[in-house]
Amino acid sequence: MAPHETIAFLRAFLKNPGRTGAIAPSSAVLARAMVRGLHLAPGETVVEFGPGTGAFTGAIRDALAAPGDYVGFEVNPEFVHVLGRRFPELKVIDDSAAQAPAHLAAMGRDSVRAVICGLPFASLPPGVQDDVIDALDRLMRPGSEFRTFQYVHAYWLPPAVRFRRRMLQRVGPCVRIATVWPNLPPAFVLQWKR
Numbered sequence: 001m002a003p004h005e006t007i008a009f010l011r012a013f014l015k016n017p018g019r020t021g022a023i024a025p026s027s028a029v030l031a032r033a034m035v036r037g038l039h040l041a042p043g044e045t046v047v048e049f050g051p052g053t054g055a056f057t058g059a060i061r062d063a064l065a066a067p068g069d070y071v072g073f074e075v076n077p078e079f080v081h082v083l084g085r086r087f088p089e090l091k092v093i094d095d096s097a098a099q100a101p102a103h104l105a106a107m108g109r110d111s112v113r114a115v116i117c118g119l120p121f122a123s124l125p126p127g128v129q130d131d132v133i134d135a136l137d138r139l140m141r142p143g144s145e146f147r148t149f150q151y152v153h154a155y156w157l158p159p160a161v162r163f164r165r166r167m168l169q170r171v172g173p174c175v176r177i178a179t180v181w182p183n184l185p186p187a188f189v190l191q192w193k194r
């Protein structure tokens with residue numbers, strides 16, 4: 001990642017810490033853990049929530065059967081611009097993850113194989129958390145999976161626990177599929193399957 005993209009990330013954090021949720025992009029080790037073992041077939045849609053400057057996007061692209069299978073949702077227009085430059089072959093929509101079902105339906109993609117998520121649930125307002133969980137509930141079919149990460153140090157903080165509890169009610173139990181120490185800060189990778 002170019003230094004100006006790291007600076008863009010820090011600037012976004014200073015401007016809107018709750019929405020950005022981190023001072024720096026995730027590491028390549030966390031990115032690999034987020035997509036490990038996905039085994040995607042052509043035509044299987046993969047959605048990314050909150051790609052930021054693309055820390056996971058390259059790993060997702062490498063796991064795709066075809067670039068057209070990817071749809072990203074990012075609310076920060078500056079990041080959407082960065083993503084367009086870094087990954088011109090991928091479609092990124094400048095809108096909230098909560099609006100994903102409507103966009104995907106309009107694109108004729110009513111079945112999603114995987115949602116890879118970088119949203120900072122621990123620092124998003126509870127209403128946004130709930131809207132995104134609603135969207136996930138609508139997008140996930142039998143065979144779909146959802147992956148996100150939570151920082152180790154914040155795993156038992158109320159917003160992180162609240163998110164897992166709501167997901168348990170709506171989607172089911174999660175599995176901690178990896179612990180990534182080479183990330184700032186270290187993170188758990190969580191997976192929900194339907």
Ligand SMILES: C[S@@+](CC[C@H](N)C(=O)[O-])C[C@H]1O[C@@H](n2cnc3c(N)ncnc32)[C@H](O)[C@@H]1O
Pocket residue numbers: 019020021022024025026049050051052053054055056073074075076079095096097098117118119120128
């Ligand atoms: C913690 S950063 C993660 C960025 C990247 N995935 C990574 O791991 O480095 C969270 C990203 O989610 C975006 N975001 C926050 N709320 C969002 C929402 N409701 N819909 C889509 N993106 C959102 C932020 O703009 C930011 O780019």
